[in-house]
Amino acid sequence: MSKTEVISKEKAREFDKQDEFQQYRDEFFLQQEQIYMDGNSLGLMSKRAETKVNELMESWKVLAIQGWTKGNYPWFYLPEKLSEMCAPLIGAESKEVMICGSTTSNIHQLVSTFYKPNGKKTKILADELTFPSDIYALQSQIKLQGYNPDEHLIRVKSRDGRMIEEDDIISKMTDEVALIFLPTVLYRSGQLLDIERLTKEAHKRGIKIGFDACHSIGAVPHQFSDWGVDFAVWCNYKYLNGGPGSVAGLYVNKKHFGIEPGLTGWYSSKKDKQFDMSHTLEVEESAGAFQVGTSHILSLAPIIASLELFAEANIEKVREKSLQITRFMMELVEQELEGLGYYIGNPMEDGRRGGHVCLEHDEAIRICKALVEEGVIPDNRPPNIIRLAPIAFYTSYEEVFDTVQTLKRIVLEKRYEQYGKERNVVS
Numbered sequence: 001m002s003k004t005e006v007i008s009k010e011k012a013r014e015f016d017k018q019d020e021f022q023q024y025r026d027e028f029f030l031q032q033e034q035i036y037m038d039g040n041s042l043g044l045m046s047k048r049a050e051t052k053v054n055e056l057m058e059s060w061k062v063l064a065i066q067g068w069t070k071g072n073y074p075w076f077y078l079p080e081k082l083s084e085m086c087a088p089l090i091g092a093e094s095k096e097v098m099i100c101g102s103t104t105s106n107i108h109q110l111v112s113t114f115y116k117p118n119g120k121k122t123k124i125l126a127d128e129l130t131f132p133s134d135i136y137a138l139q140s141q142i143k144l145q146g147y148n149p150d151e152h153l154i155r156v157k158s159r160d161g162r163m164i165e166e167d168d169i170i171s172k173m174t175d176e177v178a179l180i181f182l183p184t185v186l187y188r189s190g191q192l193l194d195i196e197r198l199t200k201e202a203h204k205r206g207i208k209i210g211f212d213a214c215h216s217i218g219a220v221p222h223q224f225s226d227w228g229v230d231f232a233v234w235c236n237y238k239y240l241n242g243g244p245g246s247v248a249g250l251y252v253n254k255k256h257f258g259i260e261p262g263l264t265g266w267y268s269s270k271k272d273k274q275f276d277m278s279h280t281l282e283v284e285e286s287a288g289a290f291q292v293g294t295s296h297i298l299s300l301a302p303i304i305a306s307l308e309l310f311a312e313a314n315i316e317k318v319r320e321k322s323l324q325i326t327r328f329m330m331e332l333v334e335q336e337l338e339g340l341g342y343y344i345g346n347p348m349e350d351g352r353r354g355g356h357v358c359l360e361h362d363e364a365i366r367i368c369k370a371l372v373e374e375g376v377i378p379d380n381r382p383p384n385i386i387r388l389a390p391i392a393f394y395t396s397y398e399e400v401f402d403t404v405q406t407l408k409r410i411v412l413e414k415r416y417e418q419y420g421k422e423r424n425v426v427s
């Protein structure tokens, strides 16, 4: 689209007609009179997810204990089946991927495995804009090693409060650093870090590096194996539509197979030995070794459905639409919202942004409350961020158009003024 062309509602409808993803809209439970822009926080439920949950409930009802090895999805092998389905989204071999735990528990697992302070190398390198749970986990891992996190957790500073420059991260990769742990996409600004470059630079200095891919999985393709990333974690309830608190994922590069997990349990066993019930653990030679206890079978059910949809749609195509529809939103913001106090806080270049648009406004909290009242579901990150995520699978261009019009009306007509300034408990 040329810059001078005015984007109209008709234009949005035209884009929808050409959009291959229109066929997937009907796969999801969209609410009447509502525009859902929060798929980066909690993806919508798909109809197939409901079917899979019912199917797994039925297997429990009918098969009981025999469900571990019988039925359409024998429970004992379901995590491995999901690893295979998820591997293309990570850019890894199936054996390098496991669907288990939660993001935070997987951080604890993999940091306790790969953070081995030795001599001068005692520090963990992270960044100051990272998600709090990641920081809390790193701090407790440092304490468990007998160190003071105030000294041993380095947080790379942001120059503008939005982005973290790769150059600044690299300049902190000193010989005191034992481990690096960073997000792939920053949860506020949506900045996509150059994972390949950072991995190369870390390895040049003999430092292991892991990533939190919560905000890129299902929105951005990854090539973790090719890039040589040591490990990664992610959740499956954001762009992956796995449902509230659904089971998370982890990746461990195959060069580390056989390493003793920081946290072990009977699910770390070689699968054929697990039921020997021996007190001597024989660690599985795959990412499966990093499981601890029994798989959360019912919470895995929606992920089967989600990964089927991704296999059909193809992650490269998902990324293509995601870039196009977020760009469409940014162009509309520039066209419609000038002078109303909105500022686009995410990087503008395609290669540097994830799947959401980060709109900043001094009245973000009250604008978000007004948006919900007007049928648009955003999320709010204090103090001043409105995150909006048009999702490849189920958001239409027309909905993006209407969202921007709503943002305009709320400020132009001062509709936000009728709401309180306090943040909601869950925002």
Ligand SMILES: *Cc1c(COP(=O)(O)O)cnc(C)c1O
Pocket (backbone or CB within 6 Å): 102, 103, 104, 105, 131, 133, 134, 183, 187, 212, 214, 215, 235, 248
């Ligand atoms: C969503 C998110 C989490 C959430 O962790 P849970 O263990 O699932 O609660 C952690 N880190 C990042 C970067 C996230 O985006």
